[in-house]
Amino acid sequence: MxxxxxxxxxxxxxxxxxxxxxxxxxxxxxxxxxxxxxxxxxxxxxxxxxxxxxxxxxxxxxxxxxxxxxxxxxxxxxxxxxxxxxxxxxxxxxxxxxxxxxxxxxxxxxxxxxxxxxxxxxxxxxxxxxxxxxxxxxxxxxxxxxxxxxxxxxxxxxIGSPIRKEILSGSAAKGKLFLGHTSQKSILTVMGGSLGAKKINEVVRDNLDTLLQTYQIVHLCGKGNLSEEHAGIKGYRQFEYVYEELADILAATEVVVTRGGSNSIFEFLALRIPMVIIPLTKQQSRGDQILNGKVFTENGYSYMIEEESLTKDHFLHTLKEIQRNRELMMEKMQQNKSKNALEEIIKELNRY
Ligand SMILES: CC(=O)N[C@H]1[C@@H](OP(=O)(O)OP(=O)(O)OC[C@H]2O[C@@H](n3ccc(=O)[nH]c3=O)[C@H](O)[C@@H]2O)O[C@H](CO)[C@@H](O)[C@@H]1O
Missing domain, CATH: 3.40.50.2000 (Glycogen Phosphorylase B;)
Structure with a gap:
């Protein structure tokens, strides 16, 4: 062995x-x-x-x-x-x-x-x-x-990003059932990076009433970031972190608000989910997420909002833009011939 x-x-x-x-x-x-x-x-x-x-x-x-x-x-x-x-x-x-x-x-x-x-x-x-x-x-x-x-x-x-195969084979019906989201409204998923993102959590919760007029929301807010005040609001579900349920949630998702973490955005790309990317700032990091987000935005997969210019109006306007350009964004993502990273890595490992 x-x-x-x-x-x-x-x-x-x-x-x-x-x-x-x-x-x-x-x-x-x-x-x-x-x-x-x-x-x-x-x-x-x-x-x-x-x-x-x-x-x-x-x-x-x-x-x-x-x-x-x-x-x-x-x-x-x-x-x-x-x-x-x-x-x-x-x-x-x-x-x-x-x-x-x-x-x-x-x-x-x-x-x-x-x-x-x-x-x-x-x-x-x-x-x-x-x-x-x-x-x-x-x-x-x-x-x-x-x-x-x-x-x-x-x-x-x-070679691209090695994506968990199960992420690509979720069921939208199961996702909706798990979330209890029963209306016809689009599902907006918010993923503030695996550790959560305070600023993104704030802008979503501060504008919840407006957002809920258009969307049903899943908020992956990071450990310790659940808000009691917003618990139980119809059409809004929050989780610190989700495990195997993520595949089904993403299958049901129509638009995502995310940090610029590379693995997440490559997953959304593979699933053809249009994104609003709000990268970690240069003060909080080495600025890598800004660069990830720039490339994705130049390719037409996402809109990017830097935290410094994250206002209520800018945020809501960007979501409207995505609604308008959804088809085009999905087409651009479709054209991305993502490489088979997993296969390449397994091939390399099998040499040893
Ligand atoms: C704060 C920080 O240092 N962030 C870095 C970190 O981000 P972070 O750890 O957030 O990484 P990514 O966004 O790249 O990946 C998160 C992974 O966790 C999964 N997930 C997330 C939430 C959840 O509820 N369930 C779940 O399974 C996602 O599907 C994804 O596979 O690593 C990335 C990849 O090097 C970098 O680009 C980020 O800059």
Missing amino acids: KKIVFTGGGSAGHVTPNIAIMNELNKHEWDISYIGSKAGIEKDLIEKMEIPYYSISSGKLRRYLSKENIKDIFKVIKGCYDARKVLKKIKPNVVFSKGGFVSVPVVIAARQLKIPVILHESDLTPGLANKLSVRFASKIFTSFEETLQYLPTEKSKA
Whole structure:
């Protein structure tokens, strides 16, 4: 039996692509394990799959100076020791990393033990974890074609986003039943990234009366962000995070309001759901979501509103524009010949 270790975490965007790949690996050929952090969302998501999960010490990698950095450097060093111990025990043929700060010690330890590492980068510009990992990788896959300019040519390839197959085969009827949405109005789904988004939550809740005149709403608002005040309003359902129900919800969705997280927007593209993208700002991030959103908007798949100009009028006007241009947007998405990322990755892994 061949062995593979997956790593990646911190937010769901660094885990769901791994889940997509794990589901496609032949379980008679591959023995799968996962290395993640002690308390990240990956622990919860992977343990649900009954895959052996090893947690290591991990520190946040910051791009700015902070006292916490000193503590975290020690946590990362400890993480390397932890990861080395796990990898020595498992002796995998290959390590697959989806990035996020927990992945760096795993990639470093793999390299020290001469275990080949394969990376996937979802965002248009490589994240800090993957930037640090690139030199240790034998192969780097990307979702966006544009990302290749930041990576070594000889070992990098753009293949698209590995999307969980079940996401693509949801049932709209089941989705509506689950939501209890019974009217003929279009379903608007709001997904503020896997960890939620305060500003998006606010603009939706502040304009709920107006929105409910046109839409039935599903609000995926992130852990700890449920609003009691809005609970039980007819046509409005809120969830912190949804698991297997997501496929059916998206099958029933006609328009989505989303952060610019790469995996989410590639899922919406594959499902041909027109999007309003409200990316994380440059103050809150390295600006990667703005770049993801720009490319999608230039291609005609979405409208983008930057948080600085997110007013009630702008928001409602953009939704109206989408209603007007829906058909055209869906046609543009239809023309996107998305590559078969999952197949490419499985083919590469099977070489080991
Ligand atoms: C705050 C932060 O660092 N955000 C980053 C993070 O976003 P984030 O973790 O939000 O990642 P994405 O939007 O890329 O992916 C979220 C994943 O979670 C799934 N999902 C979400 C909500 C839910 O209720 N159920 C569910 O299953 C989505 O279907 C998707 O597969 O990783 C992305 C990919 O590197 C980056 O582009 C983002 O900038």
